[in-house]
Every structure is written in structure tokens, then in C-alpha cells.
Amino acid sequence: MTDFFKNIPQIRYEGPNSENEFAFRHYNPDEMVMGKRMEDHLRFAVAYWHSFAWQGGDPFGGQTFDRPWFGDGMELAKLKADVAFEMFDLLGAPFFCFHDADVRPEGATFAESQRNLEEIVDYFAAKMESHRTRLLWGTANLFSHRRYMAGAATNPDPDVFAYAAATVKSCMDATHRLGGQNYVLWGGREGYETLLNTDLGREAEQAGRFLTMVVDYKHKIGFNGTILIEPKPQEPSKHQYDYDVATVYGFLKRFGLEGEVKLNIEQGHAILAGHSFEHEIALAASLGLFGSIDMNRNDYQSGWDTDQFPDNVPEMARAYYEILRAGGFTTGGTNFDAKLRRQSLDPEDLILAHTGAMDVCARALKAAAALYEDGALDRSREARYSGWDLPENRAMLTSSLSEIAQRVVDEGIEPEPRSGRQERLENLWNRFV
Ligand code: XUL
Ligand code: CO
Numbered sequence: 001m002t003d004f005f006k007n008i009p010q011i012r013y014e015g016p017n018s019e020n021e022f023a024f025r026h027y028n029p030d031e032m033v034m035g036k037r038m039e040d041h042l043r044f045a046v047a048y049w050h051s052f053a054w055q056g057g058d059p060f061g062g063q064t065f066d067r068p069w070f071g072d073g074m075e076l077a078k079l080k081a082d083v084a085f086e087m088f089d090l091l092g093a094p095f096f097c098f099h100d101a102d103v104r105p106e107g108a109t110f111a112e113s114q115r116n117l118e119e120i121v122d123y124f125a126a127k128m129e130s131h132r133t134r135l136l137w138g139t140a141n142l143f144s145h146r147r148y149m150a151g152a153a154t155n156p157d158p159d160v161f162a163y164a165a166a167t168v169k170s171c172m173d174a175t176h177r178l179g180g181q182n183y184v185l186w187g188g189r190e191g192y193e194t195l196l197n198t199d200l201g202r203e204a205e206q207a208g209r210f211l212t213m214v215v216d217y218k219h220k221i222g223f224n225g226t227i228l229i230e231p232k233p234q235e236p237s238k239h240q241y242d243y244d245v246a247t248v249y250g251f252l253k254r255f256g257l258e259g260e261v262k263l264n265i266e267q268g269h270a271i272l273a274g275h276s277f278e279h280e281i282a283l284a285a286s287l288g289l290f291g292s293i294d295m296n297r298n299d300y301q302s303g304w305d306t307d308q309f310p311d312n313v314p315e316m317a318r319a320y321y322e323i324l325r326a327g328g329f330t331t332g333g334t335n336f337d338a339k340l341r342r343q344s345l346d347p348e349d350l351i352l353a354h355t356g357a358m359d360v361c362a363r364a365l366k367a368a369a370a371l372y373e374d375g376a377l378d379r380s381r382e383a384r385y386s387g388w389d390l391p392e393n394r395a396m397l398t399s400s401l402s403e404i405a406q407r408v409v410d411e412g413i414e415p416e417p418r419s420g421r422q423e424r425l426e427n428l429w430n431r432f433v
Contacts, residue, residue, distance in 0.1 A: 043136065104120045136182060
């Protein structure tokens with residue numbers, strides 16, 4: 001045991017009236033929601049990078065956090081892992097997620113970085129024998145190091161493409177070894193700063209070939225998890241190729257990968273793309289691409305990807321409602337890709353940020369489930385489309401413009417506008433949230 005979280009008690013469910021700061025009010029892992037344990041619905045994951053690797057810097061100032069594991073070398077990386085697993089235990093977190101760069105020191109060569117990663121993966125594997133936390137997903141950091149400043153798979157320099165491919169292979173091996181349920185690709189630098197120096201057609205071909213190799217390697221090693229792409233429109237690149245769900249769908253179709261790859265949808269990224277979170281989830285579900293979520297919000301005023309812990313139950317209930325409609329998570333889950341504010345210095349802040357986030361997700365899930373089970377919203381939606389149940393109307397979808405035109409004339413069809421009932425449905429929604 002380290003003493004980093006000394007005096008912080010195990011976080012347990014105590015019900016909505018608890019006065020204890022270190023308790024869940026709504027997240028009750030064993031409580032049944034729609035016939036399934038709440039823990040199995042929500043599948044919470046702690047993100048290693050924000051919680052243990054990020055030092056508190058912003059564009060105007062550097063490190064604010066003081067953590068005993070900050071620095072270089074394997075001993076500190078192991079201390080970081082010790083503290084991380086202590087935090088997973090305190091929260092009862094069923095999952096965690098990491099990038100290679102979060103967990104191991106960068107070596108002087110690729111081979112040394114890989115050895116460092118393998119050593120930490122062994123260390124994680126040993127811990128996972130005595131701790132219940134599992135790996136939701138692993139990923140490669142192909143954006144922080146200066147070698148990736150012009151992209152990874154889409155870099156004009158073939159040596160960077162090679163380095164990125166070797167790195168992804170090592171991170172897929174690590175994820176597979178630890179029984180990870182998904183492997184994520186977020187292309188933070190897969191995009192461009194200016195078209196003056198960019199051949200975007202060529203870069204898309206490189207990205208398509210790269211992803212095809214990732215999928216081939218998954219099958220080669222027998223990795224049963226899901227490959228996920230995480231869309232984001234910009235930041236750090238001015239324009240990122242994996243802009244949003246619709247754009248990634250087009251990319252996957254183009255390279256014949258739509259049956260192989262799903263999506264990790266992040267709330268803040270959806271907002272940056274000019275969408276709502278629930279839109280991105282519903283669209284992915286309708287395309288058969290829904291995989292997992294990063295549940296972290298942006299600051300709506302600043303317009304940055306501020307990666308804040310969620311706090312807005314009605315907004316999140318919309319997201320969980322769409323997830324329930326999609327049949328819930330399979331290999332995916334709710335990852336808190338969220339960081340503390342840089343003034344939140346204390347170990348308690350780290351624990352309570354996650355405690356509160358898990359609680360608001362639980363509230364949102366319960367509200368969404370109650371609405372879903374009530375069924376009135378879905379019945380109303382179905383009724384709106386019920387005209388299509390008539391055989392003569394359905395037949396139009398396999399006929400031609402001229403046949404339909406004839407029908408309009410023959411039957412004297414004149415559409416009768418009907419209310420969309422939006423406010424009534426909002427009132428219904430608000431009875432549950
Ligand atoms: C960046 C972001 C990443 C991915 C994993 O905005 O969301 O942390 O989730 O690389
Ligand atoms: Co993310």
C-alpha cells in the first residue's frame with residue numbers, strides 16, 4: 001500500500017440522503033435496472049492519462065500537481081501503477097484505460113520503449129490477478145511526441161508511418177495480453193494545419209491502409225475485442241480527418257472496414273463537431289457502429305476541449321437513453337476521459353471527481369431507463385411513422401417516381417400536416433429526468 005490516498009475510505013453506496021462526501025448517492029452497482037446490474041450497464045472506466053499522467057499544465061502555465069510518481073524511470077512508473085490500482089479499488093471501478101505513454105517511460109529507442117511497456121504490462125497483469133479492475137481499452141499515444149507533429153499514419157514521412165505502425169502493434173499486443181475489451185484509435189494529429197503543404201487524398205489512402213493493417217493484425221493475434229475509432233473534428237489539428245460519426249462512417253465504407261471497426265464517441269468531441277452527444281450516439285447506433293463512450297464535457301463558453309467530469313444529469317440522460325435504445329454496451333463502457341481542474345490539487349479531489357461523475361451517470365441511467373420502460377416516447381415516435389405500415393405506402397420504397405406520381409393523381413393524395421408534438425414530448429421527458 002502507498003500512502004497517497006491515506007485516510008480516504010472505500011466509496012460505497014449510501015443512498016440519496018447520505019451526508020457523507022465519500023459515498024455514492026445513486027451509483028449502486030448491484031441495483032437492477034431493466035433486468036441488468038447497474039455496474040454492468042454503465043461499465044465505468046478510469047482514464048490513466050488524466051488521472052495519473054497529466055501534471056496540470058495549460059497553455060499559460062506548467063505543472064500544478066505534485067505527485068510522488070512524477071519523473072522518469074521504471075520505479076516511478078510502478079509507483080504510479082500501485083496508486084492507480086488503489087484508486088480503482090477505492091472507487092470499485094470495473095475498468096481502466098491507458099495509452100502506452102501514460103504508463104511507461106519513453107526509451108531512448110523504440111526497442112527500449114517497447115521493453116518498458118512490456119515490463120509495465122507484466123506488472124499490470126500481476127495486479128489484475130488480485131484486483132477486480134479490468135482493461136476496457138488500450139491505445140497508443142501517437143500525438144504527444146514531436147515525431148508525430150505532422151501526423152502518425154498520415155505523416156508525409158514514411159519513417160513516421162513505420163514508427164506509428166510498430167507502436168500500434170506493441171499497444172495491441174499489450175491490450176491483448178491484458179484481456180482488453182477494445183482497442184481505440186484517436187487520430188489527434190491525423191489531419192492538417194494548412195492545405196498549402198498537405199495532400200489530403202494521399203493522407204486518406206495512408207490512413208485507410210494503416211487501419212486495414214490494424215484490423216488484419218487483430219485477427220492474426222486472435223484479439224476478440226472491438227477496434228474503435230474516436231472521432232474529433234479539431235484540436236490539436238486545425239482539421240482532423242475523423243471529424244465526426246458520419247465522416248468516419250464514410251471513411252470505413254471507402255476502405256471496406258464498416259463491419260470491423262466501431263466508434264468511441266466522446267461528449268466533448270460531439271459538441272466541438274457542432275452536434276449533440278445523443279445525436280452522435282443515435283447516428284452510430286443506426287449505422288451499426290456504436291461501441292463505447294468517453295463521458296466528459298466541454299466548457300460551453302470557452303469552446304475548448306476542457307475534458308471536465310460530467311455534471312449535467314438531463315444532458316447525460318439523453319445519451320444513456322440512446323444507448324439503451326441501441327441495446328446497451330457490449331464490449332464498450334463509460335470512460336471518464338476527464339481531468340481535474342488544475343487547482344484541484346488534493347488526492348481527495350481525484351477520488352471525489354470520479355465519485356460524483358459515477359453518481360450523475362447513475363442518475364442519468366435511471367432516468368433514461370424509467371423513460372424507456374414507460375415506453376410512451378417510443379410509442380409516440382412509432383405512431384409518427386405509422387403511415388408506413390400500410391402496404392400501399394411501403395410499396396413506394398420499391399417503386400419509381402413515375403409510378404408514385406401516377407398514384408398521387410389517381411388517389412388524389414393531398415398531405416395533411418400533423419403536429420410534431422415536440423413540447424408535449426419534452427414535457428414527457430421532463431417527468432422522468
Ligand atoms: C483527446 C482524447 C483522447 C482519446 C484517447 O481529445 O479524447 O484522450 O480518448 O487517445
Ligand atoms: Co477521448
